[in-house]
Amino acid sequence: MMTEKENTRISKYLSLVLRHAPEAAGITLDEHGWTDVGILLKQLSRNGYAVSPAELDHVVTTNSKQRFIYDENRARIRASQGHSVAVDLAYAVSEPPTVLYHGTAEAFLSSIEKTGLDKRSRHHVHLSADDETARRVGQRHGKPVVLVVDAARMRVDGYTFFCSDNNVWLTEHVPTAYLQRQ
Structure with a gap:
């Protein structure tokens, strides 16, 4: 083994x-x-x-x-997700939970507060259904910060969400108006 x-x-x-x-x-x-x-x-x-x-x-x-x-x-x-190369994972649009979470490091907050959550070189912004997973993700890059995403309001406003095979929620962009620090 x-x-x-x-x-x-x-x-x-x-x-x-x-x-x-x-x-x-x-x-x-x-x-x-x-x-x-x-x-x-x-x-x-x-x-x-x-x-x-x-x-x-x-x-x-x-x-x-x-x-x-x-x-x-x-x-x-x-x-399952996280590609920076061109692929179509063929995920269907999904109805997200009311809130989702994004883990990041404190060092990235000033940029996020200006532009929201950007996918950068990846295909989508990655979001979690629970705050503990988001916290673990944020810890990889420094002092963790968890952002709460108003997914229900985003959906009403026309944003689309996908859920990957490993239950990571994906969307193109999260503007600052839908973010709140936990």
Whole structure:
């Protein structure tokens, strides 16, 4: 069985190649972000990440953020969200909860207060259904701050929301009028 350290190392590399730089592993993603599991395993091995199918399955199923998903036949794999490369994840518009949360670091607040939440190099702004998840996300970048998003009012005002396979809420932009510091 692989160590937790090795699991994390592989997970981080999978995040890189399935979300941002498939060329780093010599793979391609189709228009919906999928790649063949067999080809992925072969290319991982060529790049210093010798991973068996069972080990890949362990990384996918134990990832605390459920960042990766197999197709129904387990022949293809993709990242659930967070891409900076052009893919269409084909998520349907979803009705969000009344409020959603965004975790950030205190250092980013002045920028957010000016422009709202921007997707930047990603396809969407990422939001959480609970404040604890948002707090954990914010902690990755410094002193955490949780912002409350008035998703119900945004929806009434015509903004669209999607929910990823791993229950991350996605939207194009959150203007400052819909944000409040928790």
